[in-house]
Amino acid sequence: MFSYRHAYHAGNHADVLKHTVLVAVMKHLALKEVGFTTIDTHAGAGIYRLDSADANQSGEAQEGLLALMRNKSKLAGPMADALLDYRRVLDHFNPEGGLLNYPGSPLFAHHLLREQDKLKLFEMHPTDIRGLQTRVEELRAGRQVMVIHEDGFNGLPKFLPPSTRRGLVFIDPSYEIKLDYERVVVAVSISMKRFATGTYVVWYPIIPRPQAHSLPRHLSNLARQADKPWLHATLRIRTGARNDVTPGEKAKPKGLVDSGVVIINPPFTLYEQLQQALPQMVQLMGQDHLAGFSLTRG
Ligand SMILES: C[S@@+](CC[C@H](N)C(=O)[O-])C[C@H]1O[C@@H](n2cnc3c(N)ncnc32)[C@H](O)[C@@H]1O
Numbered sequence: 001m002f003s004y005r006h007a008y009h010a011g012n013h014a015d016v017l018k019h020t021v022l023v024a025v026m027k028h029l030a031l032k033e034v035g036f037t038t039i040d041t042h043a044g045a046g047i048y049r050l051d052s053a054d055a056n057q058s059g060e061a062q063e064g065l066l067a068l069m070r071n072k073s074k075l076a077g078p079m080a081d082a083l084l085d086y087r088r089v090l091d092h093f094n095p096e097g098g099l100l101n102y103p104g105s106p107l108f109a110h111h112l113l114r115e116q117d118k119l120k121l122f123e124m125h126p127t128d129i130r131g132l133q134t135r136v137e138e139l140r141a142g143r144q145v146m147v148i149h150e151d152g153f154n155g156l157p158k159f160l161p162p163s164t165r166r167g168l169v170f171i172d173p174s175y176e177i178k179l180d181y182e183r184v185v186v187a188v189s190i191s192m193k194r195f196a197t198g199t200y201v202v203w204y205p206i207i208p209r210p211q212a213h214s215l216p217r218h219l220s221n222l223a224r225q226a227d228k229p230w231l232h233a234t235l236r237i238r239t240g241a242r243n244d245v246t247p248g249e250k251a252k253p254k255g256l257v258d259s260g261v262v263i264i265n266p267p268f269t270l271y272e273q274l275q276q277a278l279p280q281m282v283q284l285m286g287q288d289h290l291a292g293f294s295l296t297r298g
Helices: 011-028 053-058 063-070 081-094 106-113 126-139 152-160 179-194 210-225 268-284
Strands: 035-042 047-049 101-103 118-122 146-148 165-173 199-205 232-238 259-262 290-297
Touching: 011 063, 011 081, 011 106, 011 152, 011 199, 011 232, 011 259, 011 268, 035 106, 035 152, 047 053, 047 106, 063 118, 063 232, 063 268, 081 101, 081 268, 101 106, 106 126, 118 152, 126 146, 152 179, 152 290, 179 199, 179 210, 179 268, 199 210, 210 232, 210 259, 268 290
Parallel strands: 035 118, 035 165, 118 146, 165 199
Antiparallel strands: 047 101, 199 259, 232 259, 232 290
16 A cells, blocks of 8 residues: 555646546636535645656656647647636646646645635645645645545545535545445445535546446446436547557556546536547547547436
């Protein structure tokens, strides 16, 4: 456990997908005056340098966010609104221009908070929790932002429902442990009983593991049983096989290439926003004929 460090993955295609959704959902919640609570069950360290040794070693941001920005002149028309909103948050963290600082979900969320909103951040990693606590202290946000060094799955229900009955639960585990898939479903199921009208955003990797394939079905079933709308978006940037395979050699997977997000109780505008943003993500980050997206709802 705890071999996963988000610093290697910051700004990759999966971050582009999940953080675009996070920004869109929070902006929609902020349209009403009444405050809302965002709960991030797996927060990470808060902010990352895209020129760090960790980021350079993996090169994932190069295939993700940096490709999205590098290639944007390929678009025939304007960039989709959801991607522009995502980019605006990144600009805030890079006031000198360029893209060296990549905010994690806690800082994306904090940037979009208004005075009346609250943010709860769970993190378990002994190093990342210290980084996160330091970042949050620097924000001087007082009681508006709470960092909790606890298991996010176990701790989530105690904040539900939020006092204003408005909120977003962002669930972004590392899935280092197979049990995480099951724990996500249990956590959402328990949480929906306490807070059926909340918006739930769950990211997951699409990898050859039965639990990963069944996760979106389990989540959409929970939504259906509660008679709530859901949305499922996936993004793939290329083939997962190595392209330097010699004849007779079995192709081996090379990094994460495919992931998805399930949203329960999505804003009614999100489907259309993603209908515009996902093809552009594929156009700008896609590397071969296996790049693509899907978008379904119920
Ligand atoms: C994919 S990363 C999170 C990235 C972050 N949400 C972002 O978008 O910037 C997953 C994080 O969850 C942490 N983690 C793993 N198991 C956890 C648990 N049960 N509760 C809370 N955090 C956990 C890991 O240490 C890691 O930092």
